[in-house]
Amino acid sequence: MAFFPGTRLHVVTGKGGTGKTTVAAALAVALSRGGRRVLIAEVEGRQGLAPLFGRGPLPHGETEVTRTEGGGSVSVMPVDPERALIEYLDLFYHLGRAGKVLQKMGAVDFVTTIAPGLRDVLLIGKVKEAAVRRSGSGRYYDAVVLDAPPTGRIVRFLGATDEVAQIAKVGPIRTQSEQVMALLRGDESAVHLVTLLEEMPVQETIDGAGHLTGAGLPLGAVVVNKVRPERLTKADLTRAAQGRLDLDAVGATLAEAGLTEPGLAKVLADEAAEHARRVALQQQERRELADLDLPLVELPLVPETVDLGTVSRLADRLGEAP
Numbered sequence: 001m002a003f004f005p006g007t008r009l010h011v012v013t014g015k016g017g018t019g020k021t022t023v024a025a026a027l028a029v030a031l032s033r034g035g036r037r038v039l040i041a042e043v044e045g046r047q048g049l050a051p052l053f054g055r056g057p058l059p060h061g062e063t064e065v066t067r068t069e070g071g072g073s074v075s076v077m078p079v080d081p082e083r084a085l086i087e088y089l090d091l092f093y094h095l096g097r098a099g100k101v102l103q104k105m106g107a108v109d110f111v112t113t114i115a116p117g118l119r120d121v122l123l124i125g126k127v128k129e130a131a132v133r134r135s136g137s138g139r140y141y142d143a144v145v146l147d148a149p150p151t152g153r154i155v156r157f158l159g160a161t162d163e164v165a166q167i168a169k170v171g172p173i174r175t176q177s178e179q180v181m182a183l184l185r186g187d188e189s190a191v192h193l194v195t196l197l198e199e200m201p202v203q204e205t206i207d208g209a210g211h212l213t214g215a216g217l218p219l220g221a222v223v224v225n226k227v228r229p230e231r232l233t234k235a236d237l238t239r240a241a242q243g244r245l246d247l248d249a250v251g252a253t254l255a256e257a258g259l260t261e262p263g264l265a266k267v268l269a270d271e272a273a274e275h276a277r278r279v280a281l282q283q284q285e286r287r288e289l290a291d292l293d294l295p296l297v298e299l300p301l302v303p304e305t306v307d308l309g310t311v312s313r314l315a316d317r318l319g320e321a322p
């Protein structure tokens with residue numbers, strides 16, 4: 001497993017819908033191979049990971065969802081901010097049953113609604129707690145993958161503890177914030193950016209990389225997801241784009257295959273032109289991403305519904321990445 005071998009906390013962000021959850025799952029599987037224990041933390045209350053491992057909704061807490069080659073395992077931890085707040089208060093203030101009462105009264109909801117920063121602190125606090133456990137402890141993980149909020153909110157999310165630390169000058173919240181920032185900014189963490197080879201996600205990746213670096217957060221790889229295979233040679237792509245494909249030759253090949261429907265060669269040539277335009281666009285976006293000077297990993301667009309089989313094939317690709 002060569003994907004960022006020194007990293008313990010892998011934060012996966014990117015524009016909405018680019019494949020953060022899918023990539024987080026694939027990365028966890030890749031990292032777990034060869035006997036490592038990996039945890040994926042989910043903080044947006046979406047339960048998007050469980051179905052990828054063939055599971056229904058998972059409880060707050062850590063649930064093993066799959067075993068992988070060489071004795072590795074992947075667990076998923078959906079973090080519920082309400083439960084995290086109760087646990088947190090209980091840990092420092094020994095609320096006992098009072099915590100349950102607070103929850104019933106809706107106090108937790110109230111607190112996390114008026115102070116959304118606090119909500120983020122609680123979520124990231126749970127992730128930190130799992131990431132800093134030492135080997136030898138029962139639920140130790142070799143790596144933690146965070147299926148994080150999208151690029152537009154990531155710096156705010158990861159920096160929430162910094163903001164809260166400004167207010168809480170002393171006490172457990174302050175200590176907690178310092179530990180979180182030390183972990184996030186340390187060399188055992190990396191923020192990976194998932195993108196598509198399309199204008200908007202690429203722009204968001206470039207902007208996001210700038211904001212993360214500005215906040216002192218270490219960047220990992222750019223994961224280019226849903227890459228369309230290129231089916232034609234360079235020369236044919238150029239010809240297709242310019243509408244100069246030899247229709248007679250295409251027609252002859254079709255006829256050899258028993259396809260003699262009139263106009264079929266023209267339909268195919270139009271599709272080839274469209275394909276050539278997309279390939280050219282992908283190439284342009286690739287160049288823009290290359291300027292970021294980060295490791296780039298490409299994952300193919302898979303034709304089928306994404307399931308554990310797909311996730312493990314995407315994991316193969318991540319495992320091969322430098």
Ligand SMILES: Nc1ncnc2c1ncn2[C@@H]1O[C@H](COP(=O)(O)OP(=O)(O)OP(=O)(O)O)[C@@H](O)[C@H]1O
Binds near residue numbers: 019022227303
């Ligand atoms: N390589 C791929 N090939 C084909 N489909 C994919 C691939 N990666 C992800 N998808 C599909 O794209 C959709 C979005 O993926 P996913 O949910 O992982 O994105 P996300 O960034 O986590 O989205 P959100 O911002 O809503 O959390 C899903 O339907 C998923 O199955």
Ligand SMILES: [Mg+2]
Binds near residue numbers: 020021022046048147
């Ligand atoms: Mg998601």
